Amino acid sequence: MISVAVPDTEPRAAGGRRIIVMIGAPGAGKGTQAERLAEALGLPRISTGELFRAALRDGGPLEGKVRRYVERGVLVPDDLVIDIVGRRLAEADAAEGAILDGFPRTRAQAVALDEMLERARARVTAALYVEVAPELLLERLTGRRICSLDEGHVYHVTSRPPRLPGICDIDGAELYQRDDDAPATVRSRLETQLPPMYEVIDHYCEADVLFGVRGDASAEEVTADLLHALASAARSR
Numbered sequence: 001m002i003s004v005a006v007p008d009t010e011p012r013a014a015g016g017r018r019i020i021v022m023i024g025a026p027g028a029g030k031g032t033q034a035e036r037l038a039e040a041l042g043l044p045r046i047s048t049g050e051l052f053r054a055a056l057r058d059g060g061p062l063e064g065k066v067r068r069y070v071e072r073g074v075l076v077p078d079d080l081v082i083d084i085v086g087r088r089l090a091e092a093d094a095a096e097g098a099i100l101d102g103f104p105r106t107r108a109q110a111v112a113l114d115e116m117l118e119r120a121r122a123r124v125t126a127a128l129y130v131e132v133a134p135e136l137l138l139e140r141l142t143g144r145r146i147c148s149l150d151e152g153h154v155y156h157v158t159s160r161p162p163r164l165p166g167i168c169d170i171d172g173a174e175l176y177q178r179d180d181d182a183p184a185t186v187r188s189r190l191e192t193q194l195p196p197m198y199e200v201i202d203h204y205c206e207a208d209v210l211f212g213v214r215g216d217a218s219a220e221e222v223t224a225d226l227l228h229a230l231a232s233a234a235r236s237r
């Protein structure tokens with residue numbers, strides 16, 4: 001349970017829907033923070049990376065379409081991602097809003113999100129950029145371990161080790177290392193994914209909904225900063 005007091009949050013669009021976008025380099029802590037914000041704000045976390053990894057594990061029509069991209073650490077084509085997120089946002093649990101973790105990743109995705117939200121009389125209420133120095137990212141990603149039952153339970157071999165090695169504190173399930181956290185794939189992810197990320201940052205800066213926080217503090221401090229950013233978003237409107 002997160003003990004941070006939840007301040008007034010960012011303004012809501014017509015219909016009261018809160019759509020919060022998390023932006024950051026691979027390993028910046030988007031997933032960790034999206035999970036904590038989802039709990040603090042009572043909104044579902046929608047992670048495109050998690051949806052794709054579930055497709056790789058479970059098979060089905062999506063598997064063949066995304067495997068070659070996710071395994072190489074390059075972005076899945078926009079039209080496919082946009083379609084998946086559109087369907088997911090239409091589900092009942094996202095009626096009040098959602099925390100989007102890892103989407104949008106390109107300007108085309110950001111524009112498509114604006115259009116789909118406009119059709120639903122909603123909009124992105126805040127875009128939160130978690131900034132971490134590039135030299136920290138490789139260490140964070142290669143040391144990451146994830147719960148095999150719930151990908152929202154994220155650990156790190158040194159900065160956030162589980163109580164029992166290799167076992168999730170919450171579920172008691174085995175932890176695993178993502179295939180794309182191998183050093184060579186991490187390098188490819190950083191090389192190919194950072195340039196489009198900066199375009200997404202520009203997009204939300206132009207829309208005046210962008211808030212940046214430093215991601216190199218403890219996870220608790222980063223959450224507090226993000227909640228304060230959401231509160232100042234509310235005050236500035």
Ligand code: AP5
Nearest residue numbers: 026027028029030031032048049070076102140144156219
């Ligand atoms: P995705 O799963 O979204 O991966 P990513 O963006 O590369 O981000 P990560 O999940 O690796 O990192 P994170 O920022 O969430 O960090 P975390 O919180 O885990 O995407 C995977 C793939 O799917 C992509 O490569 C692409 O192929 C495809 N894809 C996904 N979305 C797409 C889209 N929209 N368009 C096209 N393709 C898409 O933290 C990392 C580690 O650091 C953990 O061990 C954690 O414990 C530790 N840590 C976190 N915060 C702190 C802290 N404050 N202090 C110390 N340690 C910390």
